[in-house]
Amino acid sequence: MDSADPNSPLKILLAYDGSEHSLAALDLLIELPLPAGSVVSLIGVINPRRPGDEERLGQGMEQASRRLQERGATASASLRRGDPAEQILAAAEAENPGLIVVGAQGLRATLGILLGGVAQQVAEYAGQPTLVVRAPWRPVQRLLLVIDGSPHSQRALEFLAHFPLPQGCQVVAVHVLPPMAPPEWVARAWPLGPEIIPPLPSYLPSESSEWQKAEEAEAQALLDGAVAALNATGLAAKSALLHGDAASEVIAYARAQQAGLIVCGSRGLSPVRRWLLGSVSRKLIHYADCSVLIVRSPGG
Incomplete structure (x- = not known):
């Protein structure tokens, strides 16, 4: 986003895992009046030890992309394998978005944001503004x-x-x-x-x-x-x-x-x-x- 022009398109990286908090992040983005031409890149990360998650996550990301497109944004989705925080940070470094959006708690978390959790790591180490969304939206x-x-x-x-x-x-x-x-x-x-x-x-x-x-x-x-x-x-x-x-x-x-x-x-x-x-x-x-x-x- 060009800080001098509020109408310039936003380039957003949305971390998605199908959890309540990532769905809240999606809802929040859909609520925002994103400028025309804004692009949302969804990233999902598969744990190599849980290959069965790939189909579920892929379907969820397709549905999320459609919802964003219905609101006028250009949306794309990609799946990666590995550590979620590392993969999100790598994608942010490669794509250099104007904003990173991540849910406060993933499907595997049980105690909210734990010290060193995915949201905490992304917010601390990313070079871009990071929006940590907490449910309920x-x-x-x-x-x-x-x-x-x-x-x-x-x-x-x-x-x-x-x-x-x-x-x-x-x-x-x-x-x-x-x-x-x-x-x-x-x-x-x-x-x-x-x-x-x-x-x-x-x-x-x-x-x-x-x-x-x-x-x-x-x-x-x-x-x-x-x-x-x-x-x-x-x-x-x-x-x-x-x-x-x-x-x-x-x-x-x-x-x-x-x-x-x-x-x-x-x-x-x-x-x-x-x-x-x-x-x-x-x-x-x-x-x-x-x-x-x-x-x-x-x-x-």
């Missing part, structure tokens, strides 16, 4: 855009501004301020111990209050800029300033607002960084009740 009438002031969230905003959303969809730009912690708490929690870190300044209540007000004003200005940018593209947008742990607050707010989608920027992980498990985007994919779109920064 529901129309995307409201979505949350996580804003933190980083280049990654700016990239997510730019991508969303030209993404084909259903008519009437409302966007809520969300920023989360961490709770203020007294210096002695920080020292106590510091992994090397308080004797290693330099002396921390102590704040009088009035100073602490002024600092908090300044931080909130800066965060609100950030949100106001995001809302203005979204409104300028014709999207209905508003903002919400939250306090607490970023992932926990976003997930709770999404649940309270009955959001159908959370959009978040991410720098991604290379194989040498795979020990970095605490990112907000990973927690959102892992624990959110709704679908999550992770937008990768260029080169990230």
